[in-house]
Amino acid sequence: MLHIHALEKRYATGDRALKGISLDLAPGEIVGLIGPSGAGKSSLIRCINRLVTPSAGQVAFLGRDMNPLSGRQLRAARREIGMIFQEYALVERLTVMENLLSGRLGYTAFWASWFRRFDAADISRAYELLARVGLAGMENKRADALSGGQRQRVGIARALMQQPRLLLIDEPTASLDPKTSRQIMRLLLELCREHQLAAIINIHDVVLATEFLPRIIGLRSGQIVYDGPAAGVDESALTRIYGDEDWSALTQRMEPAAASPHRAEALAPTAALAVASS
Structure with missing residues (x-):
């Protein structure tokens, strides 16, 4: 689905x-992207959907090279890549429903979107997604x-309004308390499984990443220094990713995550597709 080769920025x-x-x-496939601040995690995500233009290398999505695309072709390719931002990127003065429907702007004629005239099917889907993410009855609340x-949750539902094939998720739990963080991670995995979506999740919380995400990619100074199963993120891997430190306390916290059912759930879409294609 996504092939990245020798990417430079x-x-x-x-x-x-x-x-x-x-x-x-x-x-x-669902992947966790970890690494210290400045490692290049956000740059990588933004190069994939061309919010940032790569300096060299290739990003191929669904067999199509993203780098030379511009204008209408780039907008069409981006329809299939949903982005969920760390700071939510909602329009504060708009209602929840209006924010969700903005996820259909790539499919809506200019004047229809200008006057906020959306297709009845889009409105119906927005209500369904609001119920699915636990926000039923909040469609008329302002985002602020x-x-x-x-x-x-609004940001997640808005991304799903695009009906994407790939989700790029930038720090979904950075501003959330531990309980809400776990709820959001669980919701993301459930939705990816339900809609057969691939996802790359940039996340700072290593314990949360290794509990929920089956594959971990570790970046340091703009390079991949670890790419493997969550169970393999041990003290040695953490040192390669973050540098020298006593990681024993952190790895002890990660041990219960090794038996987490969430990882198996995250692997389910890939396994199902493999069986279907065999």
Whole structure:
């Protein structure tokens, strides 16, 4: 589904955010992206959907090279890539329903969207998604009246309004308390499984990542230094990703996550597709 080869990103300041990144993502596969601040995690996500233009290398999505696309072709490709932002990126003065329907702007004629005239099927789907993410009855609330967890749920539902094939998720739990963080991660996995979506989740919480996500990619200084199963994220792997530190306390917290059922659930879409294609 997603093929990245020798991806480079150098900013105008001269900083090299990405240095020869290569990875593949299968349909329905869910991956956790971890690493220290400045490792290039957000740059990688933004290069995939061309919010940032790569300096070199290839990003191929559904067999199509994203790098040369522009204008209408790029907008069409982005329809199939849903983005969920750390700071939610909601329009604060708009209602929950209006924020959700903005996820259909790529499919809606300009004047229809200008006057907020959306298709009845889109409105019906928005109600269904609101119920699915636990926000039924909140469609007329303004976004600025919501809690952090509720805002994140709106962001998730808005991304699903695009009917994407791939989700790019940037720090979905950064501003949330531990209980809400776990609820959001569980919801993301359930929705990916239900809709057979692949996902790349940029996440700082290593314990949460290894509990919920079957495959972990660790970045350091713009390079992949770990790509493997969550169970393999031990003290040695953490040192490669983050540097020297006493990781014993953290790995002890990660041990109960090794038996987590969430990982098996996250693997389900890929396994199902493999069986179907065999």
